[in-house]
Amino acid sequence: MVMGETSKMPNLRKPAAACSVLSMTALATVLGCGLTVTPAKAEPTVEVLHYWTSGGESKAAGALRQDFEAAGGKWIDAPVAGGGGDAASTVLRSRVLAGDPPNAVQLKGPNIKEWAAQGKLAPLDEVAKAENWDAILPAMIRDVVTYKGHYYAVPVNIHRVNWLWVNPQVMQKAGVAIPKTWDEFNAAAEKLKAAGIVPLAHGGQPWQEAGLFEGIVLGMGGADFYKKALVELDPKALTSDTMVKVFDQLRKMRGYVDEGFAGREWNRAAAMLMNGQAAMQIMGDWEKGELTAAGKVPGKDFVCANLPGQSGYTVNADSFVMFTSANADRGAGQKLLAKLILGKKFQETFNVLKGSIPARQDMARDSFDECAVKSMDDLKAAVDSNSVVPSMAHEMAVPGAVRGAFLDVVTAYFNSGMTSQDAVKRLAEAVDLAK
Numbered sequence: 001m002v003m004g005e006t007s008k009m010p011n012l013r014k015p016a017a018a019c020s021v022l023s024m025t026a027l028a029t030v031l032g033c034g035l036t037v038t039p040a041k042a043e044p045t046v047e048v049l050h051y052w053t054s055g056g057e058s059k060a061a062g063a064l065r066q067d068f069e070a071a072g073g074k075w076i077d078a079p080v081a082g083g084g085g086d087a088a089s090t091v092l093r094s095r096v097l098a099g100d101p102p103n104a105v106q107l108k109g110p111n112i113k114e115w116a117a118q119g120k121l122a123p124l125d126e127v128a129k130a131e132n133w134d135a136i137l138p139a140m141i142r143d144v145v146t147y148k149g150h151y152y153a154v155p156v157n158i159h160r161v162n163w164l165w166v167n168p169q170v171m172q173k174a175g176v177a178i179p180k181t182w183d184e185f186n187a188a189a190e191k192l193k194a195a196g197i198v199p200l201a202h203g204g205q206p207w208q209e210a211g212l213f214e215g216i217v218l219g220m221g222g223a224d225f226y227k228k229a230l231v232e233l234d235p236k237a238l239t240s241d242t243m244v245k246v247f248d249q250l251r252k253m254r255g256y257v258d259e260g261f262a263g264r265e266w267n268r269a270a271a272m273l274m275n276g277q278a279a280m281q282i283m284g285d286w287e288k289g290e291l292t293a294a295g296k297v298p299g300k301d302f303v304c305a306n307l308p309g310q311s312g313y314t315v316n317a318d319s320f321v322m323f324t325s326a327n328a329d330r331g332a333g334q335k336l337l338a339k340l341i342l343g344k345k346f347q348e349t350f351n352v353l354k355g356s357i358p359a360r361q362d363m364a365r366d367s368f369d370e371c372a373v374k375s376m377d378d379l380k381a382a383v384d385s386n387s388v389v390p391s392m393a394h395e396m397a398v399p400g401a402v403r404g405a406f407l408d409v410v411t412a413y414f415n416s417g418m419t420s421q422d423a424v425k426r427l428a429e430a431v432d433l434a435k
């Protein structure tokens with residue numbers, strides 16, 4: 001009987017006692033007794049760091065957890081409250097510095113390449129090949145989740161950021177129509193204000209103010225101007241008359257929010273829209289997930305409309321990266337999670353709940369509502385007209401330090417009396433320093 005062969009009966013060459021008293025370092029003895037140690041089947045386990053903690057978000061995150069546990073996985077939840085993900089990024093950095101990274105992390109845009117370049121992420125090529133990701137992912141998404149030709153993240157969805165959410169009952173009561181231009185927006189807001197209604201539900205946090213800013217950049221300047229200013233960081237675009245006008249409009253928006261906006265979470269602002277306290281909100285379509293989770297019906301309780309001005313599609317795609325782990329259970333968990341996330345069943349269940357549309361492009365539309373279908377159609381039109389832009393507010397467009405420069409200047413402007421001329425000057429300087 002040679003060592004390592006499978007045996008039904010323990011080899012009796014050595015006294016059974018020698019095999020029965022197994023110390024922690026007795027693996028050699030066990031093998032020497034002719035017993036083989038069949039590695040226990042890995043128990044796929046992942047600790048997941050994410051920031052989906054609002055009503056709609058947590059329902060969607062719950063769908064992912066259920067899917068994973070139904071497939072035999074063990075999910076260790078590591079949620080970080082705080083919409084937009086800035087708080088979660090802080091926790092991630094400290095966990096990595098402490099040498100204790102979570103196994104799966106909600107991450108996106110240039111952050112994926114940055115972490116991959118540091119050698120911290122497990123490549124996902126094996127799952128990608130087996131699941132044919134090359135064929136099912138749009139090129140735009142594939143580019144975001146790969147680095148040097150390897151997959152380092154699994155995309156979950158495609159959120160559209162440049163939406164105007166409207167409470168039709170409130171607008172009707174005040175006798176205002178959904179605005180198509182920024183002049184119409186301002187006129188409607190003045191009328192709503194005169195009627196004692198908060199025109200714009202807003203949460204005073206840098207990422208939310210950046211969302212207003214980038215929506216106005218696209219609406220006023222169009223997709224080419226947006227790319228020049230917020231992606232290529234062209235100093236001329238950043239200090240142009242168009243950018244001055246963008247800040248002028250942002251100043252007007254400051255006058256359309258209620259006095260209690262500072263620090264408010266985006267989903268608390270969504271509640272103002274739902275309860276009729278406010279008429280409109282500018283937010284990505286995780287807003288729809290929040291509204292439908294509260295039982296609101298699109299087209300009846302709320303309307304999803306284009307932002308005023310020029311058209312285009314601002315993309316924010318969530319993904320999960322897998323930080324390398326030597327533990328077999330965690331490695332198996334990461335592989336299982338990556339496989340499930342781009343599976344057809346999950347792509348439907350999750351995105352219906354989250355308010356986004358699927359990351360894979362071969363999905364049926366039947367289960368998706370009018371806002372999701374509009375998003376799918378508008379994305380196709382924007383791809384055809386080259387007016388798809390990456391969201392700067394949601395970490396899709398520029399490295400973290402540059403995004404930080406935008407957020408600092410925009411939120412300082414929104415919360416002070418800074419002039420628009422000053423703002424564009426400070427913006428160009430801050431971006432130049434951060435590059």
Ligand code: GAL
Nearest residue numbers: 057083084085286316318394
């Ligand atoms: C975005 C994220 C969305 C949504 C939103 C509000 O950055 O991509 O999934 O959660 O923040 O928290």
